[in-house]
Each structure stands twice: as C-alpha cells, then as structure tokens.
Amino acid sequence: MGERFKLLLPFWGSAMDGVVDVDFAIAMGKLGGVAVLNLDGVHTRYEDSAPVIQKIAEADRSTVNTVLKEAYREPVKPKLIAERIKAIKAAGVPCAVSTVPARAEERAEVVQKGGADVYVVQGTVLTARHSSRSYHQLSFDELVRACDIPVVVGNCVQYDAALELMETGIAGILVGVGPGAACTTRGVLGVGVPQVTATADVAAARDEYMRRGGMRVAVITDGGMRIGADVCKAFAAGADAVMIGTPLAGAEESASRGFNWGMATPDPNLPRGTRIHVGTKATLREILLGPAKVDDGTQNFAGALRSALGVCGGRDIAEFQHTEMVIAPSIVSEGKVFQQAQHVGMGKS
Numbered sequence: 001m002g003e004r005f006k007l008l009l010p011f012w013g014s015a016m017d018g019v020v021d022v023d024f025a026i027a028m029g030k031l032g033g034v035a036v037l038n039l040d041g042v043h044t045r046y047e048d049s050a051p052v053i054q055k056i057a058e059a060d061r062s063t064v065n066t067v068l069k070e071a072y073r074e075p076v077k078p079k080l081i082a083e084r085i086k087a088i089k090a091a092g093v094p095c096a097v098s099t100v101p102a103r104a105e106e107r108a109e110v111v112q113k114g115g116a117d118v119y120v121v122q123g124t125v126l127t128a129r130h131s132s133r134s135y136h137q138l139s140f141d142e143l144v145r146a147c148d149i150p151v152v153v154g155n156c157v158q159y160d161a162a163l164e165l166m167e168t169g170i171a172g173i174l175v176g177v178g179p180g181a182a183c184t185t186r187g188v189l190g191v192g193v194p195q196v197t198a199t200a201d202v203a204a205a206r207d208e209y210m211r212r213g214g215m216r217v218a219v220i221t222d223g224g225m226r227i228g229a230d231v232c233k234a235f236a237a238g239a240d241a242v243m244i245g246t247p248l249a250g251a252e253e254s255a256s257r258g259f260n261w262g263m264a265t266p267d268p269n270l271p272r273g274t275r276i277h278v279g280t281k282a283t284l285r286e287i288l289l290g291p292a293k294v295d296d297g298t299q300n301f302a303g304a305l306r307s308a309l310g311v312c313g314g315r316d317i318a319e320f321q322h323t324e325m326v327i328a329p330s331i332v333s334e335g336k337v338f339q340q341a342q343h344v345g346m347g348k349s
Contacts, residue, residue, distance in 0.1 A: 045074040100123060101122075119152070
C-alpha cells in the first residue's frame with residue numbers, strides 16, 4: 001500500500017470474533033502486524049463482549065449454532081464502532097476494521113472519524129460488477145474516493161475479477177474462498193480455488209495492473225495457512241502479506257483462548273462456517289516471532305519466512321515472489337519414515 005500503510009511484519013490477523021478483540025489488536029500491533037476487528041461481530045454489538053465469547057466457546061456441539069445465531073441477533077451499535085477504534089488507536093498501534101459490503105458506505109464516516117488506518121470490505125466473493133435486484137450495489141470506485149484511508153476488499157480468487165477490482169482504486173485485495181480451518185463454504189456452496197493457484201492468479205493481475213500504470217495493490221493471501229511452510233508458499237506464489245486466523249486463535253491473547261469460528265458461521269439463513277477448538281498453544285509473540293518451542297512449524301512464522309528467503313536466494317519479499325515453484329506432494333513425507341512412525345516433527349497427525 002506504499003507510504004499510506006506500512007507494517008514491520010507482513011502478517012494480518014483475520015477479522016474473527018474468537019480471535020480479535022481490542023486487546024488482541026493492540027497486542028498484535030505492538031509486535032509489528034495488524035489484527036482486523038470485525039465491525040459486524042459481537043465486539044460492536046455488546047458493551048462487554050467477553051461473556052458472549054465465553055458462552056459461544058463453552059456451548060456443546062449440538063447447541064453451538066443456536067447459541068451463535070442468538071448472540072448475533074443483537075444489533076451493531078455505531079457508538080461501539082467508534083469506541084473500539086479509538087481504544088486501539090489510543091495504544092499507538094495501527095487499526096484495521098472489516099465490514100460487510102452492504103454496510104460499507106454508511107460506516108465509512110464513523111470509521112474514518114474514529115481514526116482507523118485501513119478499511120476492509122469483506123464478503124465470500126466480491127466483484128466490481130456485482131448486480132442485485134433486491135439491494136443497492138456498493139460502488140468501490142465511489143467508496144475509494146470517499147475514503148482518505150486505504151480500502152482493502154475481498155475475497156477474490158480469479159485474475160479477471162481481481163484486475164477489475166484493482167481498477168477501482170483499491171489499495172489491497174484479499175485472496176481465498178473457503179480455505180480457512182473454520183470455514184465450510186466449499187462444502188456448502190461447492191466453491192473454492194486452491195490458495196497457491198488463487199494467489200498466483202491475483203498476483204499476476206497485480207503485475208498487469210502495474211504494467212498498465214496503476215499503483216501496486218497489496219495481495220493478501222487470506223486463510224488456509226497452518227504452519228510456517230504454508231505462509232512461505234503464499235509469499236512465493238506472489239503474496240505481499242498473509243491474513244491468518246486459526247493459528248492465532250491458539251494464542252494466549254486471543255479473545256476466546258483457543259476457539260475460532262468464521263465470519264459467516266452465524267448467518268441466520270445459510271451458515272458457512274463452524275466453531276472449532278484449537279486449544280491454547282503459545283503466546284502471540286511465540287507464534288509470530290518465536291522463539292519456537294516446538295518443531296512442527298506452528299510457531300515463529302517470521303523466522304520461517306526469513307529463513308525461506310535465504311534458502312531460496314531472495315533478498316526481500318519482492319525477489320522471493322519470483323521463486324520457481326513445483327508441485328511435489330511427497331515433499332512433506334520423503335525420508336520422514338521415523339518421524340511418521342514416532343509421530344514427531346513432520347510426522348504428527
């Protein structure tokens with residue numbers, strides 16, 4: 001996003017209620033990344049969202065969907081949107097917030113007045129040419145012109161759709177449909193594209209847009225990354241940053257202390273997510289920056305990325321994006337017979 005928004009770490013925390021609350025956003029900001037607060041979530045519906053998060057986390061499998069739907073019936077309060085943004089900014093860290101497209105225009109003013117640094121507009125799939133007979137279609141051109149802060153949109157997985165979105169003036173684009181650990185879109189809708197393919201296609205659109213004279217639009221691979229290897233492959237495929245959710249749900253600082261559910265999980269008509277339990281694994285610092293206490297790649301993502309750059313001869317992410325990639329399904333099992341037999345390292349199930 002150029003000089004408008006810079007991070008020390010190219011890591012974004014997904015706008016998942018079980019992960020990101022105000023305290024988590026502050027903690028991640030202090031480590032050099034940014035965590036996106038969901039403006040359609042419980043943190044802007046309730047003055048005190050902690051008991052609601054706890055109730056969702058403690059619900060049994062047979063009742064959790066009902067508990068989720070009930071929790072999200074409470075309306076979003078504009079006053080809380082402003083308060084949450086100001087609380088994050090008061091800590092001296094970057095603030096990014098996410099909204100559904102249908103509310104993007106009406107919330108733009110309160111988001112900017114509150115002091116947010118980035119405005120994320122997020123849906124299952126977004127396009128510059130969506131049409132509907134039932135509601136007003138959001139114009140990204142108009143939204144970008146109305147905002148003094150960078151606008152990031154998503155999600156997208158295809159070259160042509162990405163290029164059209166970039167031509168509206170957006171600053172960043174989220175890549176991915178259904179890869180997240182808590183997402184069920186691929187099962188409910190049958191829609192999705194593998195993340196490396198999707199990232200490479202959207203990155204190619206970014207490069208073509210720049211060739212035509214446009215600014216560099218940040219490509220942010222969103223979801224489907226569990227370990228450091230996944231993160232590194234996203235950057236090699238062309239990502240400028242990654243957005244992660246479930247690995248951060250396992251941080252001691254996460255809002256739910258070990259649970260995660262997707263943004264579309266509480267949809268009253270067609271839920272496209274589920275609540276999952278990942279447990280508390282480590283501190284946020286250990287997950288992002290290390291030092292890693294385990295050998296399975298779930299900690300020290302920044303260290304993994306730096307090492308991968310060095311191994312592949314990339315002096316920076318821009319060079320690393322030109323790394324040759326091959327399809328090698330056996331690469332994680334080749335020569336690992338003892339690890340698999342003993343269920344250690346890369347042999348853990």
